[in-house]
Amino acid sequence: MRTLPVRLDRDHPDPLGVQLSTQVRDLVLAGTLEPGDRLPSTRALAADLGVARSVTEQAYDQLLAEGWVTAQRGAGTFVASGGGPRTVTGGGRPRPTAEPELIGLDLGSPWIDPRHAAGWRRAWREVSAASAPRGYPDPRGIPALRSAIADRLARTRGLAVDPDEVLLTSGTTDGLRQLLPHLPAGAVGVDDPGYRAAYETVRAAGRDVVDLTPGEPIRMDRLGAAYVTPAHQHPLGHVMPAPDRLALLEAARARGAVVVEDDYDSEFRYDVAPIPALAALERSHVAYLGTASKSVGPGLRIGWMVPPPGLLAPLVALREQTYDMPSWPTQHALLTLLREGWVDKVVRTARRVYADRAPRVAETLAPHGTPASPAAGMYSTWLMPPAAVHKAREAARVAGFDVAPLASYCRSARISGLVVGFGGVTDAELDRALAAIRRGLEG
Numbered sequence: 266m267r268t269l270p271v272r273l274d275r276d277h278p279d280p281l282g283v284q285l286s287t288q289v290r291d292l293v294l295a296g297t298l299e300p301g302d303r304l305p306s307t308r309a310l311a312a313d314l315g316v317a318r319s320v321t322e323q324a325y326d327q328l329l330a331e332g333w334v335t336a337q338r339g340a341g342t343f344v345a346s347g348g349g350p351r352t353v354t355g356g357g358r359p360r361p362t363a364e365p366e367l368i369g370l371d372l373g374s375p376w377i378d379p380r381h382a383a384g385w386r387r388a389w390r391e392v393s394a395a396s397a398p399r400g401y402p403d404p405r406g407i408p409a410l411r412s413a414i415a416d417r418l419a420r421t422r423g424l425a426v427d428p429d430e431v432l433l434t435s436g437t438t439d440g441l442r443q444l445l446p447h448l449p450a451g452a453v454g455v456d457d458p459g460y461r462a463a464y465e466t467v468r469a470a471g472r473d474v475v476d477l478t479p480g481e482p483i484r485m486d487r488l489g490a491a492y493v494t495p496a497h498q499h500p501l502g503h504v505m506p507a508p509d510r511l512a513l514l515e516a517a518r519a520r521g522a523v524v525v526e527d528d529y530d531s532e533f534r535y536d537v538a539p540i541p542a543l544a545a546l547e548r549s550h551v552a553y554l555g556t557a558s559k560s561v562g563p564g565l566r567i568g569w570m571v572p573p574p575g576l577l578a579p580l581v582a583l584r585e586q587t588y589d590m591p592s593w594p595t596q597h598a599l600l601t602l603l604r605e606g607w608v609d610k611v612v613r614t615a616r617r618v619y620a621d622r623a624p625r626v627a628e629t630l631a632p633h634g635t636p637a638s639p640a641a642g643m644y645s646t647w648l649m650p651p652a653a654v655h656k657a658r659e660a661a662r663v664a665g666f667d668v669a670p671l672a673s674y675c676r677s678a679r680i681s682g683l684v685v686g687f688g689g690v691t692d693a694e695l696d697r698a699l700a701a702i703r704r705g706l707e708g
């Protein structure tokens with residue numbers, strides 16, 4: 266075996282060697298590694314994982330001591346016959362025998378370059394040194410943060426707004442959830458295929474959903490609102506063409522409906538300049554949703570919305586009662602990261618990384634499918650027959666990766682394909698996953 270489907274996390278509290286021995290143990294228990302299987306050499310595995318050799322040596326020593334592997338001088342390290350002890354002795358609980366966790370090639374995870382870790386830590390040190398507000402904070406969000414976001418929207422999205430029109434949220438779906446009670450009555454149009462979290466949020470609010478076909482003009486006559494991703498249709502990747510934008514805005518105006526614009530990853534284009542926001546054309550019937558999930562990380566749970574001016578007062582009035590907003594330390598950290606230029610730096614680095622990775626994905630998939638649209642951001646979507654999708658996914662799974670079928674974004678639409686996210690993995694992981702997918706598709 267040349268490599269192992271394991272993933273080490275430098276931010277995990279367990280040392281790297283312990284993480285590695287635990288994951289190898291789990292691979293044996295799950296049957297992925299079988300008695301007699303040869304493990305990669307400590308040198309090769311260390312190079313593959315990008316860690317010091319002492320890490321792999323320490324893990325192998327531990328597995329040897331526990332009887333999971335045997336070492337044969339000159340021949341290598343092998344999984345012990347009998348698969349090692351099946352339960353942990355000494356009063357411990359039996360170890361779970363579930364499949365080892367797969368590394369997701371999901372479309373939502375961004376690349377946050379580890380070289381930017383110092384700036385991140387500095388921001389949190391600044392938060393811990395600051396004194397927290399004594400009472401409830403401004404229900405719209407920290408004023409300085411709203412100003413910084415308004416500046417950024419003007420600079421990067423062509424959207425001129427007053428800081429008092431910006432409301433901090435705990436991310437896109439939180440913004441949508443808060444908007445829904447204030448949107449005009451009627452069903453909500455959601456793309457199919459489309460963003461599952463948006464669909465579920467609309468349904469959870471008790472609204473009917475009308476499936477919209479991406480690329481077709483949106484008819485607003487039965488709708489109180491339409492949720493769209495005009496800069497980068499999720500998950501097919503189209504840009505909503507200018508005539509369709511104008512027609513949508515006109516239809517929303519005529520009907521008194523609201524277009525909810527999810528502007529989730531527009532800063533990450535490398536083929537063309539970022540596509541301006543729909544809300545930059547017209548504010549009165551557009552609720553704009555932005556997120557830090559792609560530029561800072563989805564774990565932070567922070568985003569912002571710019572509601573249509575007519576919805577601002579009721580949204581703020583409700584927040585004055587509920588304080589339904591991200592926590593003060595999270596807001597403060599984002600403010601520091603924005604002020605220091607950290608977010609711009611992360612976006613620039615990530616854009617370069619995605620621009621390099623997208624063609625590698627295309628090289629693997631182009632002989633077997635058609636891109637749904639030009640690659641942008643941290644994923645690309647490939648149309649291909651169900652049999653090819655199955656082969657690619659299965660080969661990826663065996664190598665330790667999970668790649669989503671396009672079908673998992675469809676409700677009534679029947680489109681077959683593969684959605685390959687390339688943001689949340691290392692270069693080495695992406696290469697391993699693509700090699701496996703290539704083998705699967707060619708096999």
Ligand SMILES: Cc1ncc(COP(=O)(O)O)c(C=O)c1O
Nearest residue numbers: 373436437438460499529556558
């Ligand atoms: C279409 C779309 N919108 C928004 C988001 C981000 O959501 P949130 O801000 O809730 O993390 C994602 C993340 O994958 C997404 O794919």
